Amino acid sequence: MPAAQSWGQTMLADIEKTDYIAEAIIDAFGERCPDFAEGCACCEAWKQYDRLRTKDAVQTLIRTKRALEKLNWSLDRALSTQVEERE
Numbered sequence: 008m009p010a011a012q013s014w015g016q017t018m019l020a021d022i023e024k025t026d027y028i029a030e031a032i033i034d035a036f037g038e039r040c041p042d043f044a045e046g047c048a049c050c051e052a053w054k055q056y057d058r059l060r061t062k063d064a065v066q067t068l069i070r071t072k073r074a075l076e077k078l079n080w081s082l083d084r085a086l087s088t089q090v091e092e093r094e
């Protein structure tokens with residue numbers, strides 16, 4: 008299924024993109040501080056990163072939902088076709 012393949016590839020691209028951002032933040036600001044401090048450049052950078060991660064996760068969920076809806080539709084079609092053939 009080309010649609011499912013490209014969906015998987017998109018997901019992988021998202022993960023790689025996200026990891027790249029994390030690497031860039033570590034390079035520029037270092038690892039996360041043990042506690043969040045207002046006005047700390049490192050903490051603010053990780054806060055933005057978390058926001059991106061949440062956005063990515065939500066987008067992945069939406070894509071999963073759409074893919075499942077497509078699959079259900081296909082399964083429904085396949086099942087109804089089988090019923091028609093039996094009659």
Ligand SMILES: [Zn+2]
Pocket residue numbers: 040042043044047048049050051
């Ligand atoms: Zn900090």
